[in-house]
Amino acid sequence: MPFVPSPLGEREGRDSARRVEVAVLGAGLAGLSAANCLCGQDVEVLEAASHIGGRTKSARFGNSAWANFGAQYLTDDKVKVVELANEVGATLVPAPFGEFGITDHLDDDVRKEVQLQIERVEAEQARPRPATAWELDDQSFASWLGPCSDAAASFWDHWAGGMLCCSITEVSLYGVLWWWGNQRTSPWSDQPVESSGRGATVLAGGTNELTIGLAQRSGARISLRTQVVAVIPTGGEYVIRARCEGEAVTLRARHVICALPAPVAASVCKELPGWKQQALGSVRYGGFLATPMLVAPADRPVGPWRFSVSRPNQVYNANDFRLRTPGDAEQSGVCYHSYVYDRYARQIWDDPDDSITSGAVRALLAEFPEYTNRVEWVGIQRWKYGLPHYSLGHMKRLDALRAPVGTLRFCGDYCSPSNMEGAARNGERAAAEVKAEMEVHS
Ligand SMILES: Cc1cc2nc3c(=O)[nH]c(=O)nc-3n(C[C@H](O)[C@H](O)[C@H](O)COP(=O)(O)OP(=O)(O)OC[C@H]3O[C@@H](n4cnc5c(N)ncnc54)[C@H](O)[C@@H]3O)c2cc1C
Incomplete structure (x- = not known):
């Protein structure tokens, strides 16, 4: 059956007393991995955005090109994500950027x-x-x-x-x-590194294909444009207050899996003990600003880009345009997955969109003058919670970050490692905790 996202209540009517067994907050990879593990249970996923997948957001253009706004690729050690991709039938193809010597450009x-x-x-x-x-x-x-x-x-x-x-x-x-290196599933090099045997891969059609597949396979109700504003423990269950397109909606759930970015989790989950508030509040994120750019094939030029003012000497691309869709740019066109990380993203964060996209196109044309007249589309996405990083003392707080409070479970890439593998593993961990709890009470 095709997957049709529905805002809360669309299918069931707006019933303020409606109950579900498990509410999952956030339809990113962590939340959807959890929902997938709970397939067959009474699960509802609440998501503030109008798309599922959170930071795996992508968009397709025809059959061969797609734009990744967030997560880009999988290294060989991301065995859980590869397993999930296989499970949902999402296609992994070799990453088109190959090997490069990281110190080659240095004097x-x-x-x-x-x-x-x-x-x-x-x-x-x-x-x-x-x-x-x-x-x-x-x-x-x-x-x-x-x-x-x-x-x-x-x-x-x-x-x-x-x-x-x-x-x-x-x-x-x-x-x-x-x-550092290839042991991103552990900091130590004396352990064998788990390997999918696939090398570096990307998801054909865009990274979102994985999360769309998980959403479909989970069978969960998914309520988009539904922003959770409060999660309140009340008499052995949780009351979840949300806003869906301006309307207040309420859901009751026996179990809650909170798969929101840590600062959002800290602000919406009410009555958390001090140790939990403190741990969630301590997570530090860097922002990413992504500007995927679609380039038309050489024989279908689209004319000059309409430039706006952008900042002189500003970095608008921080990955040397290495990340792109596979295929021949001249024959079939290509999408460059351009972005800047925190340091540069901060400098242009509040600039108008057309200034940022123009800066990105200028950077692209400086590298590839042959694309003049071929830039077809440029997207823009500001990720305030781009990536949680290993700030000082983070490892001491990890147990507290992962720990449940009652039947409220926590997951997300801030529970480490901070990538798709971490999000998926932690989503599954939270779902396993819920299942164990359900078995105790069955
Ligand atoms: C530019 C970029 C490049 C990246 N590249 C890679 C890569 O190449 N490889 C890799 O492995 N990882 C990469 N990552 C990291 C990867 O995308 C994340 O680690 C992973 O997707 C996080 O999943 P998550 O479910 O923990 O969080 P999210 O995807 O952030 O999910 C949280 C969800 O909660 C929703 N939400 C927030 N507030 C509310 C609310 N109040 N109510 C309801 N819903 C709410 C959000 O909309 C979101 O959908 C990249 C990330 C970015 C931004």
């Missing part, structure tokens, strides 16, 4: 300096210790690096910006050990 002196720092990082990865050890969790990567040239610091800052959406002054040494 010789800087490359030597960075190489020595890489050896130090890898030596740390060969010494497993508790994640909460002071030198790992409470020390920033910048401080661990110690004195180094601006060029080397800039190399690391750009890497941390792209991978973790933060600066080297904000991320702990532990966060870097987790993300």
Whole structure:
């Protein structure tokens, strides 16, 4: 049956006393992975946006091109996401950007300096210790690096910006050990890295294909444009207050899975104990600003882009236009998945959309002058909660972040690791907790 998202009440009528067994808050990958695990149960998913999938948002253009606004690709170690993609029949294709030497563009002196720092990082990865050890969790990567040239610091800052959406002054040494190299499922290099055997892949048709598949497979009711404003514990169940297109709606649920970004969870979940409020409130996110750009095939030019003013000397693309849809740009056209991470996103966040998209097109044409007259469409998406990062002390708070409060469960990529794999694994973990609780009471 085709999946038809419906606002709360559309199917059932607006019944303020309506009850469900499980309410899932947020239809991102975490919430939908949880709903998928609870397939066959009485589940309703409440989602503020008008699309499902949260940060996996994408849009299709015909058969061969699509725009990813958020999540881009899977590395070989994202075994859970690959398993889910297979389960729902979403097609994974080899990522079209191939291998590249991360230090290739550096001058010789800087490359030597960075190489020595890489050896130090890898030596740390060969010494497993508790994640909460002071030198790992409470020390920033910048401080661990110690004195180094601006060029080397800039190399690391750009890497941390792209991978973790933060600066080297904000991320702990532990966060870097987790993300450096190919062992992104663990900070330690002495364990075999789980592998899907697929290499780096992208979802054909856009990353949203995975979350749409999960939504369909879960059989859950999905209520879009439904913003949760309060979750209140009342007599062994939860009252969920939401707003759907200006109207107040209420749902009652015995179990709640909160799959919202941590700051939103902290603000809507009422009567949380202090330790939980504190943990949720401590999660730090970097913002992303995405401007996917569709380029027409060479034989179908669309004319010049209508430029607006953009900032001079501003970075409007931070991934060297490496991320793109597969295929031959000249023959069939291509979509570049351009974005800037927190450092640059902050600088242009409040600029008008047409200024930002024009800046992005200028950057594209500087790299590919042959695309003059071929830029067909440019999207824009500001992700305030772009990526949660490993701020200082994060690992000490992880148990509290994952812990339930009564029958209110918490999941999302802030429960680590901060990527699709983390979102999916944590969604499934929350669903398993709910199932266990249901069995106890059955
Ligand atoms: C630009 C970008 C690039 C990325 N690239 C990659 C990548 O290449 N590989 C990778 O693995 N990961 C990548 N990620 C990270 C990945 O997208 C996330 O880790 C993952 O999608 C998070 O899923 P989630 O369910 O935890 O959160 P979300 O997807 O944010 O889901 C939370 C949902 O809650 C909804 N919501 C918020 N407030 C309310 C409310 N009050 N009421 C109801 N609903 C609400 C939101 O609309 C959202 O749908 C990227 C992220 C971004 C932004």
